[in-house]
Amino acid sequence: VGLGPGTAEHRTAAAARAVSEAEVVIGYGPYVEQCADLLHEGQEVVRSPIGDEVVRAKQAVAEAAAGRRVALVCSGDSGVYAMASIALELAEDVDIEVEVVPGVTAALAAAAAVGAPLGHDHCSISLSDLLTPWDAIERRLRAAAEGDFVVTLYNPRSRGRDWQLPAATTILSQARPADTPVAVVTDAGRRGQETVLTTLAEFDPGIVGMTTCVVIGSSATRMVGGRMVTPRGYQS
Amino acid sequence: VGLGPGTAEHRTAAAARAVSEAEVVIGYGPYVEQCADLLHEGQEVVRSPIGDEVVRAKQAVAEAAAGRRVALVCSGDSGVYAMASIALELAEDVDIEVEVVPGVTAALAAAAAVGAPLGHDHCSISLSDLLTPWDAIERRLRAAAEGDFVVTLYNPRSRGRDWQLPAATTILSQARPADTPVAVVTDAGRRGQETVLTTLAEFDPGIVGMTTCVVIGSSATRMVGGRMVTPRGYQS
Numbered sequence: 001v002g003l004g005p006g007t008a009e010h011r012t013a014a015a016a017r018a019v020s021e022a023e024v025v026i027g028y029g030p031y032v033e034q035c036a037d038l039l040h041e042g043q044e045v046v047r048s049p050i051g052d053e054v055v056r057a058k059q060a061v062a063e064a065a066a067g068r069r070v071a072l073v074c075s076g077d078s079g080v081y082a083m084a085s086i087a088l089e090l091a092e093d094v095d096i097e098v099e100v101v102p103g104v105t106a107a108l109a110a111a112a113a114v115g116a117p118l119g120h121d122h123c124s125i126s127l128s129d130l131l132t133p134w135d136a137i138e139r140r141l142r143a144a145a146e147g148d149f150v151v152t153l154y155n156p157r158s159r160g161r162d163w164q165l166p167a168a169t170t171i172l173s174q175a176r177p178a179d180t181p182v183a184v185v186t187d188a189g190r191r192g193q194e195t196v197l198t199t200l201a202e203f204d205p206g207i208v209g210m211t212t213c214v215v216i217g218s219s220a221t222r223m224v225g226g227r228m229v230t231p232r233g234y235q236s
Numbered sequence: 237v238g239l240g241p242g243t244a245e246h247r248t249a250a251a252a253r254a255v256s257e258a259e260v261v262i263g264y265g266p267y268v269e270q271c272a273d274l275l276h277e278g279q280e281v282v283r284s285p286i287g288d289e290v291v292r293a294k295q296a297v298a299e300a301a302a303g304r305r306v307a308l309v310c311s312g313d314s315g316v317y318a319m320a321s322i323a324l325e326l327a328e329d330v331d332i333e334v335e336v337v338p339g340v341t342a343a344l345a346a347a348a349a350v351g352a353p354l355g356h357d358h359c360s361i362s363l364s365d366l367l368t369p370w371d372a373i374e375r376r377l378r379a380a381a382e383g384d385f386v387v388t389l390y391n392p393r394s395r396g397r398d399w400q401l402p403a404a405t406t407i408l409s410q411a412r413p414a415d416t417p418v419a420v421v422t423d424a425g426r427r428g429q430e431t432v433l434t435t436l437a438e439f440d441p442g443i444v445g446m447t448t449c450v451v452i453g454s455s456a457t458r459m460v461g462g463r464m465v466t467p468r469g470y471q472s
């Protein structure tokens with residue numbers, strides 16, 4: 001179940017219903033808190049530590065196999081860098097029904113917070129090299145530069161993983177003007193959301209944290225009345 | 237306001253509130269119908285014909301400038317190939333407040349319907365060459381192939397615009413195995429949703445219509461228990 005970026009405001013009715021109708025709700029602690037308003041007595045609620053994604057998905061599949069109705073909750077969309085793929089893999093040979101409930105993913109929430117930077121072709125790239133070799137990530141960044149895509153960077157930076165973001169913006173800077181708009185959105189669609197609008201040349205990776213999305217414009221993206229906008233067409 | 241893919245189930249609370257609290261609701265006819273359950277007496281409701289996007293956005297901006305609370309509604313996410321960018325452009329020199337309300341875009345709804353194909357890096361490309369020259373679209377397709385992105389094709393085909401989709405899959409086929417999974421999702425997240433799972437080699441563009449999204453896997457995407465899944469990492 002994708003709970004959306006944070007507040008109940010950006011959650012869908014289907015996600016809310018999946019949580020309230022579940023007998024077991026499983027998720028990383030802060031994501032479970034994100035749907036605390038929906039939890040009720042009689043539900044088993046499992047708040048997992050960060051990281052343990054395989055454990056969490058296995059537990060969800062096991063509970064479902066035991067005949068219980070389970071909501072495995074994620075922030076954003078359940079299928080984007082999230083739990084749906086691993087849950088489906090683990091459920092492959094288990095006789096259970098799995099429904100993937102979509103949600104507003106971080107890129108969309110971040111985009112809405114700063115204007116409409118995803119108005120035309122765009123891509124999402126995760127800078128986490130925990131499960132993906134850096135050369136594969138670099139290949140994607142080079143292709144995104146070549147294709148002139150608007151780029152949303154997920155997992156741009158964390159403690160101990162800090163050189164990837166400057167490496168990424170360097171690659172994109174080689175293909176785009178210095179004044180290309182860049183949005184840095186922390187806690188998009190959550191309470192305490194912070195937005196910084198800057199340019200490729202002025203961008204300071206130091207302001208980026210674990211819960212930040214970075215959106216880098218294409219050659220068509222421009223600032224319009226203080227917002228970041230990518231027009232739908234080139235000729236309009 | 238992004239109403240999500242279709243049914244009220246996949247609409248966010250913020251989108252619903254924006255529509256119910258509006259004094260004027262403006263949108264392409266079928267999108268206004270998508271939020272008919274929220275409309276009430278005392279609201280002015282403008283159902284626009286297809287195409288007239290500039291007219292529609294101008295009208296919304298003019299009504300807001302006249303002091304009325306306006307909801308300019310779109311299907312999916314309001315910022316993805318939709319009305320937010322044009323509305324922000326037209327509002328640039330007008331003294332009004334504009335809020336972009338995100339929603340579940342078609343790619344996310346289509347992905348959820350068939351599994352979790354967007355579990356890792358992915359891009360969205362519109363095949364409509366009404367406002368974008370085909371050579372720019374082709375450049376994006378080649379870059380997506382080079383970067384091994386999962387690709388969601390928006391506006392893949394319409395009456396009189398039918399050669400672009402085979403051209404696109406030919407480009408991707410040159411870089412990906414013949415058995416790469418492809419999902420064809422018509423009316424994703426709407427009543428009457430239809431899904432076809434196939435491969436690049438077997439893909440039949442003839443089944444694709446105006447309200448279809450086509451999701452083409454990366455080299456990591458595979459079929460798992462009848463669903464299309466892109467794992468989060470390569471080494472897991």
